Amino acid sequence: MEKRSDYVLWFEECDMNSIPLVGGKNASLGELLKAQIPVPPGFAITTKAYTLFLEQGNIRKDIFKILGGIKANDMNSGEAASKTIRALIESTPMNDDLQDYIGEFYRRLSKRCNVPAVPAAIRSSATAEDLPGASFAGQQDTFLWVRGVDGILKHVKKCWSSLFTSRAIYYRTKMGFPHEQVEISVGVQKMANAWTAGVMFTLNPATGDRSTIAIDANWGFGESVVSGECTPDNFIINKITDEVIKKTVSYKTILYTRDPENHCVIKQNVPAERANIQCVVDKDAIELAIIGKRIEKHYGKPMDIEWAIDKDTPGQAKIMILQSRPETVWSSKKVEPVMQARSSALEHICAGLIAGKKVN
Amino acid sequence: MADKSFPNPHEVEAIPGTEGWERMYPYHYFFTTKDKEREEYENNMFWFNDALHYPEPMYPFDIIWDEAWFLSLSQFNTRIFMIPPVYGVDHRIINGNVYITPVPVTDPEEVQKRAPLFMERAGYYFENWDKLIEQWEKKMRGIISDLETLEIPTLPAMEDISVVKNGLGTSSGYELIKNYDKLIDLGIRCWQYHFEFLNLGYASYVIFVDFCTKAFPDIPLQKITQMVAGIDVILYRPDEELKKLAKLAVEFNLDSQIGNDTKDIKDVIASLQSSENGKKWISAWDEAKNPWFNISTGTGWYHQDISWNDNLNIPMSSIRIYIEKLKGGHSIDRPVDAVKKERKRLIAEYRGLLKTDEDLKTFDQLHGTAELVFPYVENHMFYVEHWFHSVFWNKMREVAAIMTDHKFLKGQEDIWYMSRSEIKEALWDIVTAWATGTKGYGPLHWPEEVAWRKGVYKIFKEHRPSPAYGTPPEVIAEPFTVVLWGVTNESMAAWAKLKEIGDPDKVNEIEGFAGSPGVVEGIARVCRSVEDIGQLKEGEILVAPTTSPSWAPVFQKIKGVITDVGGIMCHAAIVCREYGMPAVVGTGQATAIIKSGMKIKLNGDTGRVYIER
Numbered sequence: 018m019e020k021r022s023d024y025v026l027w028f029e030e031c032d033m034n035s036i037p038l039v040g041g042k043n044a045s046l047g048e049l050l051k052a053q054i055p056v057p058p059g060f061a062i063t064t065k066a067y068t069l070f071l072e073q074g075n076i077r078k079d080i081f082k083i084l085g086g087i088k089a090n091d092m093n094s095g096e097a098a099s100k101t102i103r104a105l106i107e108s109t110p111m112n113d114d115l116q117d118y119i120g121e122f123y124r125r126l127s128k129r130c131n132v133p134a135v136p137a138a139i140r141s142s143a144t145a146e147d148l149p150g151a152s153f154a155g156q157q158d159t160f161l162w163v164r165g166v167d168g169i170l171k172h173v174k175k176c177w178s179s180l181f182t183s184r185a186i187y188y189r190t191k192m193g194f195p196h197e198q199v200e201i202s203v204g205v206q207k208m209a210n211a212w213t214a215g216v217m218f219t220l221n222p223a224t225g226d227r228s229t230i231a232i233d234a235n236w237g238f239g240e241s242v243v244s245g246e247c248t249p250d251n252f253i254i255n256k257i258t259d260e261v262i263k264k265t266v267s268y269k270t271i272l273y274t275r276d277p278e279n280h281c282v283i284k285q286n287v288p289a290e291r292a293n294i295q296c297v298v299d300k301d302a303i304e305l306a307i308i309g310k311r312i313e314k315h316y317g318k319p320m321d322i323e324w325a326i327d328k329d330t331p332g333q334a335k336i337m338i339l340q341s342r343p344e345t346v347w348s349s350k351k352v353e354p355v356m357q358a359r360s361s362a363l364e365h366i367c368a369g370l371i372a373g374k375k376v377n
Numbered sequence: 378m379a380d381k382s383f384p385n386p387h388e389v390e391a392i393p394g395t396e397g398w399e400r401m402y403p404y405h406y407f408f409t410t411k412d413k414e415r416e417e418y419e420n421n422m423f424w425f426n427d428a429l430h431y432p433e434p435m436y437p438f439d440i441i442w443d444e445a446w447f448l449s450l451s452q453f454n455t456r457i458f459m460i461p462p463v464y465g466v467d468h469r470i471i472n473g474n475v476y477i478t479p480v481p482v483t484d485p486e487e488v489q490k491r492a493p494l495f496m497e498r499a500g501y502y503f504e505n506w507d508k509l510i511e512q513w514e515k516k517m518r519g520i521i522s523d524l525e526t527l528e529i530p531t532l533p534a535m536e537d538i539s540v541v542k543n544g545l546g547t548s549s550g551y552e553l554i555k556n557y558d559k560l561i562d563l564g565i566r567c568w569q570y571h572f573e574f575l576n577l578g579y580a581s582y583v584i585f586v587d588f589c590t591k592a593f594p595d596i597p598l599q600k601i602t603q604m605v606a607g608i609d610v611i612l613y614r615p616d617e618e619l620k621k622l623a624k625l626a627v628e629f630n631l632d633s634q635i636g637n638d639t640k641d642i643k644d645v646i647a648s649l650q651s652s653e654n655g656k657k658w659i660s661a662w663d664e665a666k667n668p669w670f671n672i673s674t675g676t677g678w679y680h681q682d683i684s685w686n687d688n689l690n691i692p693m694s695s696i697r698i699y700i701e702k703l704k705g706g707h708s709i710d711r712p713v714d715a716v717k718k719e720r721k722r723l724i725a726e727y728r729g730l731l732k733t734d735e736d737l738k739t740f741d742q743l744h745g746t747a748e749l750v751f752p753y754v755e756n757h758m759f760y761v762e763h764w765f766h767s768v769f770w771n772k773m774r775e776v777a778a779i780m781t782d783h784k785f786l787k788g789q790e791d792i793w794y795m796s797r798s799e800i801k802e803a804l805w806d807i808v809t810a811w812a813t814g815t816k817g818y819g820p821l822h823w824p825e826e827v828a829w830r831k832g833v834y835k836i837f838k839e840h841r842p843s844p845a846y847g848t849p850p851e852v853i854a855e856p857f858t859v860v861l862w863g864v865t866n867e868s869m870a871a872w873a874k875l876k877e878i879g880d881p882d883k884v885n886e887i888e889g890f891a892g893s894p895g896v897v898e899g900i901a902r903v904c905r906s907v908e909d910i911g912q913l914k915e916g917e918i919l920v921a922p923t924t925s926p927s928w929a930p931v932f933q934k935i936k937g938v939i940t941d942v943g944g945i946m947c948h949a950a951i952v953c954r955e956y957g958m959p960a961v962v963g964t965g966q967a968t969a970i971i972k973s974g975m976k977i978k979l980n981g982d983t984g985r986v987y988i989e990r
Contacts, residue, residue, distance in 0.1 A: 224594035227730045253595055257726040260894050261982050262597050299896075354735035355592040362581070362746035363500050365739065367492055369584035371461050373481075373852040 024066040025118045028059050028206075038063045040142030040202035045341050052315040054308060056338050058129055059137065059206030060122045064144060066115055067177055067201050074109035084186070084196050092183075099183040106178035111170060119173065120166045123205060134164045136208040136280060138339075139172040141179055144200045158182070161238070162208055162280045169205060176203045209337045210275070211325035213296045214239035215249055217305060218344060219256070219313040219320045225347040227319060229262070230254045230306040234297045236287055237272030239323050239339065247271050247287075250296050254306040261302060266295045301326060305336055312341050319344040386424055386846035387416065389471050395833045398473065401437045403444065403796070406470040424469060424476035425845040429942040430678050432905075432922030434473030434837035436793040437830065438773070438800070439679055441561070442766075443468060443475055445568035450857065453576045458502075459494040460576065463855045473837035476846060479855030499577055506749055509574070513753075516570055517760045521668075524563050524768050529556055529775035531782075532811045550808035553779070557804055560772050561797055564765075571761045578750035579857055585747040588739060592731060597891060599954060604724050605747040606951065608717055611756040615672040615685070616929040618665040619692055620709050623699030625661055629654035632700055635693070642689040668764050675906060676925045677762030680793050684767035695930035702933060709933075716955060776800065783807050785819035786827065794830040795823070841969055881970040884988065889939070889964030891984035892950030897937040897959050898978040901971045918979060920971045924949040932956050937979045939967045939986055953981070961986050 022030070031039045031047025039047075043061035050056055071077040080102050088094045127135040139160040158179035160172040179185070180201045189196055215234035220227045233242050233249040241247040247270055253263035269287045276283045297305070305324060313320050321344045327335035359365050386408045391398060399407055410416045435443065451465020464480040482488050502509060530549045540548070582605065589601045626635055634648040634655055649655030666686060674691060675682030685692040699709050724744065731737050777792035785803055786792055792800065803819050810817035902917040904910050910931050913919065918937040921928075925948055932938075936958060938949045943962040953960035959981030961967075967986065971977060976989040 221595055226593050226595045228593040228727060229595040255595070255597065255600070257723060258600065258894075260597075262595060262891075262894075263983060352732045354733045354739070355731070356588055356736075356739050358735040358738055359742075362584075362742040363496060363503055365588075365743055366499070366580050366584045366746070367461065367496055369587055370463070370495075370580060371488060371492065373462055 021118055024063055024069070024115060025122045026061045026063060027122075028056065028061065028204075031061055035061075037144055037200075038065065038202065039204075040064065040144050040200075041342065042140060042142035042340060043202055043204045044142075046204065046206070048315065049312065049338055049341060052311060054312055054315075054338050054341075055336055057207040057209050058126060059204055060126065061142065062119060062173060062203040062205065064200035064202045066118070067203075069115060070109070070111060070174075070177065073112045073115075076105055076109050079105060080181070081197065084181075087186070087190075092187075095186055096183045099181050099186055102181040103178040106181070107171075107174050109174075111174065116166075116170060119170060119205075123166055123169050126205070126207065130207050136162045136164050136275075137169065138204075138206045138208050139163050139169065139176050140204045140206070140340075141176045142202040142204050143180065144202070161240075161282050162275055164280055173203050173205070177201055206339075208275075209325035209339060210327055211238045211337075212236070212327065214323070214325035214339075215242040215297075217309050217322040217324055219309045219322070220344060220347055221253060222344075222346065225350070228256050230256050230309050232297070232302055232305060232309075234302075235269050235272060236291060236296050237274045237285075238282065239325060240273045240282070241271055241284075243323065252297070252299075252302045252306075254303060256306065256310055259303050259307060261299050264295070264299070266293065268292050269296065297326065301336065308336060308338060312338065316341075316343065319348055321345075383423070383845045383847055383849065384843060386419060386469070386471060386476070389843075389846070392472055392836055392840055395472065395836050398833050398837075401473075401794075401796070401830055401833065402435065402440060402470050406468060408469055408471065419469075420847060422467070422478040422480075422847050423845060423849045424478045424847045426842045427475045427477050428842070428844075429923065430676065431475050432941065433679065434834060434842075435470065435475060436680065436834070437796045438793040440470075440475075441564060441797050442568065442678055445565050446572070448565075449568045449572040450576065453572045454855070458498045458576060459491045460580070461488045461491040461495050466855060466857065471846070472840060472842065473834065474842035478847070479858045481850070481852075481855075499580075502574070502577055503581075503746065503749075506574075510753060513570060513573060514760075517567070517765075520563050520567055520570075521760070521765055521768065524560070524765065524772065527556055527560055527563070527772060529553065529560070529772060529779070531779060532808065548812070550812050553808055554801070554804055557776060557801060560769070560776070561801075564769055567761055567765045571757060574750065574753045575757060576857070578754040581743070581746045581750045582754065585743040588743050589727070592736065592740075593727065596727070597894070599891065599893060599950065600723060600727075602951075603720055603954065604727070604744065605751045606720070607752040607755050608713060608720070610752065611759045612948075613711065613929075614759070615669045615692075616695075617711075618669045619695050619930070620699055622658070622662055622665060623696045623703060623709065625658055626696065626700055627703045629658055631655060631658055632704070635697065635700065638690075638694050638697065642693050645693060671764040671767040672759070673763050673767055673925060674928075676923065677758075677766040680770050680773070680790075681906075682766075683770075684763070686767065687771070698930050698933055711955060776804070780804075780807065780819075780823075783810075783817060783819065785817070785823045787824050791824075791827045791831075794827045794834070841966070844965055881966070884970045885990060886988070887939075887961075887964045887967055887970060887986040889961040889967070889984050889986065890943075890950075891981055892938070892940075892943075892960035892962035893953035893958060893981045895937075895957070895959030895981045896978070897981075898976070899936055901939075901973060901975045901977045902935075903968055903971060903973045905968060912973070918977060920967050920973075921949075922968055924952070932958065937981070938962075939964060939971070939977075939979055941966060941968050 026035065026039060028043065028046040029050050031044050032051060033044050033048060035047065036044045039061035046056050046059070083098045083101055086094070087098050123137070126137070127133060141158065158176060160175060163169055163172045180199060186196070189199065213234055213236055215232060216239065218231045221229045221231045232252040232254065234252070235241045235247050235249045242249045248267040249269065250267055251265040252261055254260065255262050269292050271284055272287050273282055273284055309320070309322055312322060320341050322338060323340040325337045325339055327337060356365065359368065387410050408419050447466070447468045454460045455464040462482050464482060467478050467480050469476045482491065530552045532549050532553065536548060585605065586598065586601050589596050626632060631649065631654060635645055646659060649659050670685035670692060673682040673684050702709050728737065728740055731740055773792065774789055777786060777789040780786045780792060780803060781789050785807065795803065803823065806817040806819045897918065899916060899918045901920050902913050903920045904913065905922060910928065913931060913934055915934050916936050918939065919931060919935045920939045922941045923943055924938065924940060929952065932952050938953055938958065938960040940949050940962045941964055943949060950960050950962050959979055961979050961981060961984050964986065971988060978987040
């Protein structure tokens with residue numbers, strides 16, 4: 018019998034070396050913890066667990082047979098295959114060992130958080146995902162506010178099956194990525210009870226400027242920012258001096274929050290009195306940026322980070338980093354000199370004068 | 378395209394009661410429709426009000442400095458350094474206010490032809506910068522010394538016997554004319570030197586700014602300036618002298634003799650004479666006066682900008698502020714080490730973010746040159762606008778005294794309502810009448826004319842000038858225009874917006890440049906000139922047309938600054954960055970919109986000012 022650590026690992030036990038086992042996203046969380054970055058606690062369900070599930074359920078063969086039957090250029094056949102595969106995965110029972118490993122870790126997680134049946138986020142962490150230059154990000158589903166062992170187990174399977182959404186299938190086919198090679202790990206992480214949340218880039222995504230940090234923020238969970246459903250507040254912070262150099266407070270229309278009754282995520286209109294209010298105070302934005310700098314320094318490259326400020330301690334903000342991955346757009350651009358090199362400052366001055374300064 | 382809605386300069390009408398105002402200024406300063414070609418040229422240019430130098434309308438005499446830099450800046454661009462794409466800066470006057478426009482070289486072939494000439498000429502200056510700067514300082518000290526020793530002779534009833542015995546062959550009348558000419562010549566010459574390095578200095582700074590903003594599109598201009606700004610700048614020296622004197626006073630326990638602001642400087646000196654330490658202090662004070670108290674209380678551009686030496690109560694009052702701070706246990710020293718360290722860190726951090734070897738090389742080249750030229754950019758003002766001008770205005774007052782004696786003027790301060798060439802003519806009137814033993818014509822003409830001009834000037838002063846006329850350009854190459862006046866798309870758009878709003882009582886938000894970071898809320902105090910600074914209370918936000926080094930002690934009292942004019946390099950921005958105090962500069966019309974006592978919020982990060990109404 019294999020060890021526990023083949024199937025479930027605390028985030029603290031993950032690092033970049035464990036990518037094949039826990040995927041990029043979970044490995045990142047481990048790395049963040051190692052760099053003393055505040056991350057909600059949780060654990061990874063490894064790719065081996067997924068493989069074990071396929072084998073013990075005896076469904077691997079069936080899946081690849083269905084995939085093989087997809088006709089190229091036929092969207093409908095892809096759609097149908099996806100449906101069949103996902104139903105197959107979700108209806109196949111998980112074996113007892115796996116159930117025990119996951120259940121035990123979930124209970125221990127709840128204990129760590131001092132919450133019975135702690136609400137958790139279940140996220141996929143594919144091994145091919147989040148690698149610079151191959152943004153598979155967002156291809157797989159994320160499930161929020163899942164509570165109880167049964168709920169966890171159910172959604173872990175949903176997460177596994179989301180490896181086979183028609184979009185993901187189509188994407189891998191287009192990128193020439195063999196379906197057989199894609200493995201999936203799942204992260205189970207304490208939900209951040211976000212008062213405010215959003216996205217942070219350790220460069221300015223609009224200009225590629227690496228001397229700045231850009232933060233988008235909205236009330237509630239970060240979903241409204243990630244999905245682009247709401248125009249967030251935007252902060253541009255000078256990375257070198259930790260000053261807010263530009264701030265746009267937007268009229269924020271909707272937010273995501275938790276339904277206190279059934280713990281599911283609901284979309285709400287932002288209460289009128291908060292719509293025009295800056296949702297992160299400057300001080301917290303700066304603190305966030307400083308954490309962003311540490312994350313960037315840890316990885317040695319520009320990063321794309323999801324964050325939240327905990328609801329339980331408003332005013333005395335508790336910043337949590339939910340996800341972080343390498344920035345892909347500017348990082349994959351060919352690096353060109355800012356200005357054509359010249360033999361002397363005078364040559365530059367002359368050329369600069371001739372070019373003039375555009376007023377527009 | 379930039380906002381094109383600035384009015385046609387030819388359609389501006391004289392303000393009622395000022396008709397005929399043109400004769401107060403040189404004849405070539407006016408917009409005209411007399412000639413199609415000139416009219417078209419004037420229509421196609423973008424004329425903006427040089428409120429940086431002239432927050433008030435021009436006095437007929439004070440326009441001497443405008444003429445001086447009209448010539449000097451332009452000649453260095455056009456004829457000496459052959460700046461490839463730009464000639465000089467053209468000038469006009471509307472209703473007493475100066476409007477300027479950079480003149481581009483429009484023929485691309487001409488630009489190409491000028492490029493190698495520029496390389497050779499500017500190259501020589503850059504290669505020999507330090508040596509030439511040293512020579513410049515000698516030249517400046519030379520003409521200042523000539524100015525200080527220049528005699529404005531009064532006209533005696535009978536010449537001294539020495540004129541006969543030395544076989545002199547000339548009279549005091551001749552000397553008066555000659556020395557007036559020399560006085561004017563020294564002024565013009567001083568302004569020739571003023572631009573000897575400045576055009577190149579600004580060009581080097583502009584290219585460094587250009588590189589930094591391309592490499593770091595979000596970099597605040599203030600950070601770029603911080604990377605090149607000098608630290609031991611001469612302009613800080615007068616203020617440093619006051620701090621030294623304050624420390625000495627505390628050390629010697631002289632504060633009871635120094636007293637408070639109700640005690641005149643004469644009485645202070647008399648009290649200090651009574652003790653040994655007091656005498657020691659006085660000698661330190663006297664030593665500081667020359668040259669360091671030749672610091673203007675304004676920009677130095679106007680005759681009314683008196684210097685500390687002209688009113689010793691001003692530096693004494695600042696010393697009292699410092700003494701009080703010292704006794705309260707506060708440090709009054711500039712945080713020089715912190716500034717140095719921060720500057721070094723900024724350079725290293727920004728440099729460290731560059732991605733290619735080419736960029737590192739370019740950064741080093743451009744930063745090196747910008748750093749080389751910057752001390753001059755900052756220091757020249759002390760020599761020219763402060764030291765030279767302060768002495769110059771007083772020499773002119775000696776001329777005015779003679780004219781007043783001969784009843785050409787009703788009072789000395791009337792002389793500023795005459796142009797320098799009119800004064801020369803009037804002096805001829807005086808000396809010929811003196812020589813012939815008759816009465817001059819002047820008393821029949823000048824007192825009446827000056828009275829009329831005063832009336833016109835008063836009306837001018839009550840009207841705020843339009844920020845600009847004509848057509849905004851798409852590209853500006855002239856380095857001064859770019860840096861000094863902060864004419865960019867944003868500032869022009871902001872000016873246009875203000876103009877549209879029209880009613881200053883309805884404006885709730887003003888935009889300017891983020892001069893120094895930080896956010897502060899407080900009560901506004903509008904000071905139109907340094908004379909108003911006495912009204913400032915601890916913790917207020919200063920709103921001023923512009924500030925100068927003589928405002929320095931004020932920065933100990935206030936918690937933020939807003940100016941009408943000035944870019945990121947203006948005095949207010951530089952000083953606020955040092956004090957870590959927020960500033961918004963170059964707002965266009967803050968002094969017109971904000972009233973003393975209003976509650977305002979200024980954001981030095983974004984360059985915005987909010988008014989609570």
